[in-house]
Amino acid sequence: MHQAPAINRAAEVRLFRRGADAIPYAGLAALAVLAPVYLDDYGLAQVGLALVYAIAGLGVVLLTGYAGQVSLGHAAFLASGAYAEAVLLAHGVPFVVALPAAGALAALLGIIVGLPALRLSGIYLTVATLALAFIAEEVLARWEPVTGGNSGLVVTAPTMLGWELGDERALYYMALALFSLALIGSANLVRSPLGRALIAVRDSEVAASALGVDLARTKLTVFAFSAGLTGVAGALYAHKIAFISPEQFTITASIELLLIAFIGGPGALAGALLGAGFLIGVPQIVALARPLLPPAIATQNSIEAAVFGIALILFIRFEPRGLHGLWLRARASGERIARRRRHVAHGERPGREAP
Amino acid sequence: MLLEARDLSVRFGGVQALRAVSFAVPEGAVFAIIGPNGAGKTTLFNVISRFITAEAGRLRFAGRAIDRLAPHRIAALGIARTFQNVELLHQATVKDNLLLGQHVHRRTGFLAELAFLGTVRRQEIRMRERADEVLDYLGLQRYRDVRVAELPYGTRKLVELGRALASAPRLLLLDEPAAGLASEDRADVALRIRDVCERRGVTVLMVEHDLGLVAAVSDHVLVLDHGVAIAEGTAAEVLESSAVVDAYLGPPVAPTTPW
Ligand SMILES: Nc1ncnc2c1ncn2[C@@H]1O[C@H](COP(=O)(O)OP(=O)(O)O)[C@@H](O)[C@H]1O
Numbered sequence: 001m002h003q004a005p006a007i008n009r010a011a012e013v014r015l016f017r018r019g020a021d022a023i024p025y026a027g028l029a030a031l032a033v034l035a036p037v038y039l040d041d042y043g044l045a046q047v048g049l050a051l052v053y054a055i056a057g058l059g060v061v062l063l064t065g066y067a068g069q070v071s072l073g074h075a076a077f078l079a080s081g082a083y084a085e086a087v088l089l090a091h092g093v094p095f096v097v098a099l100p101a102a103g104a105l106a107a108l109l110g111i112i113v114g115l116p117a118l119r120l121s122g123i124y125l126t127v128a129t130l131a132l133a134f135i136a137e138e139v140l141a142r143w144e145p146v147t148g149g150n151s152g153l154v155v156t157a158p159t160m161l162g163w164e165l166g167d168e169r170a171l172y173y174m175a176l177a178l179f180s181l182a183l184i185g186s187a188n189l190v191r192s193p194l195g196r197a198l199i200a201v202r203d204s205e206v207a208a209s210a211l212g213v214d215l216a217r218t219k220l221t222v223f224a225f226s227a228g229l230t231g232v233a234g235a236l237y238a239h240k241i242a243f244i245s246p247e248q249f250t251i252t253a254s255i256e257l258l259l260i261a262f263i264g265g266p267g268a269l270a271g272a273l274l275g276a277g278f279l280i281g282v283p284q285i286v287a288l289a290r291p292l293l294p295p296a297i298a299t300q301n302s303i304e305a306a307v308f309g310i311a312l313i314l315f316i317r318f319e320p321r322g323l324h325g326l327w328l329r330a331r332a333s334g335e336r337i338a339r340r341r342r343h344v345a346h347g348e349r350p351g352r353e354a355p
Numbered sequence: 356m357l358l359e360a361r362d363l364s365v366r367f368g369g370v371q372a373l374r375a376v377s378f379a380v381p382e383g384a385v386f387a388i389i390g391p392n393g394a395g396k397t398t399l400f401n402v403i404s405r406f407i408t409a410e411a412g413r414l415r416f417a418g419r420a421i422d423r424l425a426p427h428r429i430a431a432l433g434i435a436r437t438f439q440n441v442e443l444l445h446q447a448t449v450k451d452n453l454l455l456g457q458h459v460h461r462r463t464g465f466l467a468e469l470a471f472l473g474t475v476r477r478q479e480i481r482m483r484e485r486a487d488e489v490l491d492y493l494g495l496q497r498y499r500d501v502r503v504a505e506l507p508y509g510t511r512k513l514v515e516l517g518r519a520l521a522s523a524p525r526l527l528l529l530d531e532p533a534a535g536l537a538s539e540d541r542a543d544v545a546l547r548i549r550d551v552c553e554r555r556g557v558t559v560l561m562v563e564h565d566l567g568l569v570a571a572v573s574d575h576v577l578v579l580d581h582g583v584a585i586a587e588g589t590a591a592e593v594l595e596s597s598a599v600v601d602a603y604l605g606p607p608v609a610p611t612t613p614w
């Protein structure tokens with residue numbers, strides 16, 4: 001029998017148990033902050049776009065991966081954030097007010113849609129959000145005085161304290177800062193009572209309510225937060241594209257956000273970033289690979305969609321934890337190899353592991 | 356009386372699952388409900404948990420009507436339960452299940468948790484202390500960071516008991532706590548139920564088929580059959596009542612202790 005290690009509850013509650021656990025994240029953060037040094041404007045724009053998608057991806061991971069609720073209407077939250085941002089800026093509202101307002105508006109829309117649907121079982125949310133997606137498309141196309149209809153809206157570049165923040169570098173840092181905030185906030189929720197309640201709602205509604213979890217309220221909270229994050233992502237997206245129109249916010253956008261969660265890894269916040277990277281990265285790789293492909297394939301313009309579809313099927317079949325699951329596997333085998341090396345170095349028989 | 360049920364009736368389509376059932380559970384007692392499969396025992400628990408609304412009858416807990424409350428409000432009053440088919444979060448660790456068990460003691464809101472304010476941090480530490488106290492009490496400390504999915508059935512049942520205890524309930528509902536356990540584990544469960552009642556001051560309402568266990572731990576027994584309360588009294592009275600034994604419990608059973 002070996003002695004159970006002493007429990008350090010204070011350390012357990014911290015974001016990083018040991019200082020050393022934070023090192024990879026610090027490295028990643030440094031890499032991200034220095035990106036303008038080693039990336040050109042195009043690369044920076046792509047990474048920035050991935051960060052924007054990752055903000056919405058966090059919302060989807062929390063809603064779908066943690067709480068087990070599926071929304072097909074996140075395109076509507078993306079759109080409400082983007083249009084709110086464009087319209088508010090056009091009316092002279094300062095950027096620092098417009099951006100949170102865009103998120104708040106999307107969250108409010110989430111509450112309005114979620115309030116009736118979330119009292120019922122999960123499938124009703126999916127159906128209600130599907131309806132929302134279609135209604136939103138119509139509204140964007142027809143409410144011309146505000147949305148500009150099918151001719152779309154030009155988005156004014158953001159300014160803060162008299163500085164114009166419209167260039168790629170500024171937009172990149174804005175996306176990085178907001179993603180970091182969203183990530184820390186989400187990580188905080190996950191290690192709080194609400195985070196445990198989300199998992200309980202997903203795994204057993206019966207147990208959750210017997211333990212005092214208010215199902216409707218918990219689902220509504222995470223749905224509104226998810227919608228709000230997606231609204232903020234929509235506002236940033238509007239700035240990145242600088243021009244918005246209804247066809248950017250069709251149901252395809254909702255499905256892309258779900259893809260981010262399922263390919264990245266629905267059970268982990270990191271999955272949002274990995275999935276967003278995949279979504280943005282695949283078209284780049286396809287573009288590079290196109291000249292190398294046989295002409296019959298290279299001339300197809302739906303190669304990306306096929307790649308996403310095949311990746312999704314492979315992940316669901318072989319690694320439901322997505323890209324994050326692959327990372328976990330790689331890390332586990334890395335640790336196994338390291339352990340075996342140590343055993344060999346100590347003259348022990350390899351293959352046997354200490355408990 | 357801590358829990359009072361008056362004339363509870365429940366119908367599922369053509370099945371009358373409960374028919375005007377009345378009983379009262381005194382504070383500090385172990386109260387057992389027995390009866391054959393399909394008698395309505397789990398249904399009765401589901402009425403108390405407010406998963407099912409009785410078509411008639413009244414239910415009071417600590418002098419307060421609870422028949423119109425939402426299910427999550429029941430836990431907040433101090434009623435915890437376990438399930439006949441263990442309802443743990445299987446992918447979560449034992450510790451996380453016990454933390455979830457304390458959800459009724461959550462005092463922080465969404466924004467505080469989003470920022471992980473000091474109040475949230477201190478609450479998390481407090482909840483872990485409480486979880487560890489219960490784990491020590493049940494001898495589960497070595498499984499603290501193990502996922503429930505990796506535990507054998509008997510240990511899971513114990514973890515579910517721990518999760519219910521972690522909420523510091525006044526009333527504990529146990530649905531077949533010994534079902535599926537080996538006989539030495541049953542003896543252990545019997546000891547624990549008695550101890551939970553006497554040392555932790557928790558009133559216990561349990562459904563159990565093992566009559567030896569019922570005889571050993573119960574102060575009071577109610578017999579249900581086809582939704583009707585057909586007998587009630589002390590364990591000795593009820594288990595010796597020939598009508599009950601002959602009609603519903605098979606051949607005579609000596610109320611022996613299981614250890
Ligand atoms: N949700 C339900 N819907 C329909 N019938 C049910 C439901 N729950 C229980 N019943 C029926 O009610 C009766 C009592 O069931 P139950 O309370 O589970 O019995 P016990 O726990 O005593 O074995 C059974 O006939 C069962 O089939």
Ligand SMILES: [Mg+2]
Nearest residue numbers: 396397398439
């Ligand atoms: Mg039952």
